[in-house]
Amino acid sequence: NIGTIMVGFAILMYGMDNMSAAVKPLADVPEFGNILMAFSNPLMGVLAGTLITAIIQSSSASVGILQALCTTGSVTYGLAIPIIMGQNIGTCITAIMSSVGANKNAKRAAAIHLYFNLIGTVVCLALFYGVNAFVHFDFLTEAVGPANIAVIHSIFNVFTTLLLLPFGDQLVKLAHATVGNHKKSGELQELEVPVLDERFLERPAFACEQAMEATKQMAELTREGFSMSVSLFDNFDEKKVARIRELEDIVDKYEDSVSSYLVKLSSRNLSDSDSRALSMMLHCIGDFERISDHSVSVMAAAEELHTKKIHFSEMGQQELEVFKKAVMEIVGLAFDSFVNDDLTTAQEVEPLEEVMDYINSQVKKRHVERLQKGNCTIEMGFILSDICTNFERVADHCSNIAVYLIQRHESEYDPHAYADVLRREDNKEFQQECDKYRRKYVLP
Template structure:
């Protein structure tokens, strides 16, 4: 292979990958938020997860994007390990759409798509039009890249050495499996390796029997993306990535084993897929046959394993032992049926609010520890919990709006309003904890240091806020009304301390004791702590008002 051919191959591959990236980004911008929300909601059982995983991957044209989202959800505690396996299985089916798309041979429309897509993307004023322009542009670049790869590799079909080398993969399926796995790991895209494989097949350099083992290897190689995204994630997220690998590895390994155990097994697969394809398509090309094989294999593999999700969960727990640390997503104590008995729902509402407060309290503790000694695990924990709190707030507010207020007693309505206000205050505290963590990261990245006196005042305030947070928990849980006065006075004290510390900081700056670059971080941390005390005082006022209205 000459240098110009190598540049042609990798140039075409580069265009293909760039086109996939543009089309995937455009699709995610157009529908990603809705799909991500769908991914987080419709996974209560393995079959719902399977359907959602298939749909999301088919739309965003990237199983990698789906599995990365899944690992992120699991890491944030928004999805259980069992739910994630169903979605991952669906992603394996959805990703076969890429091969089906390539098999349409639309290269002669690539420049048309690029021209239309570029026009929409560059000159349209509406975001929606720009997004569709990006999708069409990506679509065109994909097929332009495929066309270049195909034209570049066309002369190779006359090279006996190269054709013989590729033919060896048909004689040794294990070699084909390893090649497909290796190429996909390097490219970190099964779509890209599929594009190369389809190009080789289309010009006759490789035949169907040699392509199938490579295709199976691509299924294994694509799991590298989820594995890499789980690095630094929690235990359950690592298990989700491992489940993706185990599922694809077992499926591919069984087929490769059958290649060696059953004579002419490749012919058996070819005849079955060709017969099924002929029922829908008159002219079954080699590319279409391989694309259908990809879909057929992934669907069968999923149908075989979907009843054994429990076994898969136990298997990956054995592979990666340890205690799970994920937090259950969404509402724990409430569901729609409780609205038929509002008074009972209100009792359970308290449990949900307490759970939300407990997660937020943990965030404050972890944020403070992260600021004292920036720890990447603590930073990730706070960021993940912030996502959980945001979702929990959304779920709770949605639930509260569905209370049948017209038929409820006035005291019950006011109780619901009290918890409504608390939920907003707790979410604000979570935002403050998140901001403290971001300041901790900024402090570490910019190597900011504080004087001993500054650290002493910070530590005093950290301890004070921790105690105040514990008082807030007791107030909500036990309705210990004696704590109301303590919390309100604590908030007033924080106001005074903030003024004193600002003054003290300015004096230290004047004496040259403190680093001027530390000033902004120091004061912003104090502002966040003072704001936490404000939210706790607001919770106390809400409970005071409830006591005044005699609903507690």
């Protein structure tokens, strides 16, 4: 690495030396002097520096060119200073181009970069030429050297940083005003799907980390939607209904974005650990998306109860309350284990899922008994069956998530075989965990 750095500097210095030697003859060319005179106007100098830097997309290269031209002795301070200011504006083109196709925050970052240099240039030029109007700096007509170019460039950036550092919040507000949310009146705020930059694919380990962060965001949005749908049974709210539908759409977008990215990443040279993580994410995003779908189904059941102004019997309500608490706990365990990569929490999911299968069958069985006694209606039975089925399937997906997480750290990746081993009768630890949850979630 040290050798590479030294070779890089050697090539840089060699290139600068060659460039300086190439432009030296220009000092004797009258036309060259005439061109430079055209940029004696400060505004033209700023424009020239901006355009040249934007075209070659490198302020370092454009500064190097200016330093090379200084060896002719024809470039004065008065000519160089505005060009240097323009070079700082032109370098923003790189950030602006990188933000194309990126999310709003990336565009705002590019906007802050642009505003930083624009404001710095305006303030510096205004102060400099304002003072010059009274003091009349004599050095403006003197030839500037390469080292002086570097000093001016550094002074500009240090001064601008000190000037704008206290106004960071104002720059953020300005960027938000420039790159707004474009939200229509009365429309719920849209959460952005992170754009996973394909340039990161050249660094598979980093790309895998970015994909994991996006998947964790997807998990949290899914959890929010499901928790909100279950809460509708106790407190129905039309705003929550709209939010649940919105979250389901966003989770779908996450699935499309992340899965496409992971497929592209899978063809790269991944470490064994990253390969396992990728496989886990591909499985889990499907489970998150399905849980989000079940959130909408649960919401629809709650909406039907509210619209028709019907409710379960007292015993049915108590049984459903036990089921709700169990499903919320398993969702919490599965999602916490995934987000925090917590194997201990993940191992608690499967025993609870086993108990929830039992709760599901018992709740349905008890409803049939009440139906036979005339204590309930067929219509309520359909709604209860939908709710129970959705809860049970959510539990299944939570089980998948936990098992995928555990198996990611195992030597062999076979989730189904792992689940079968857990459920063996001689697995006393698993049976003890199941007993714990049976005692916790006892139907009335």
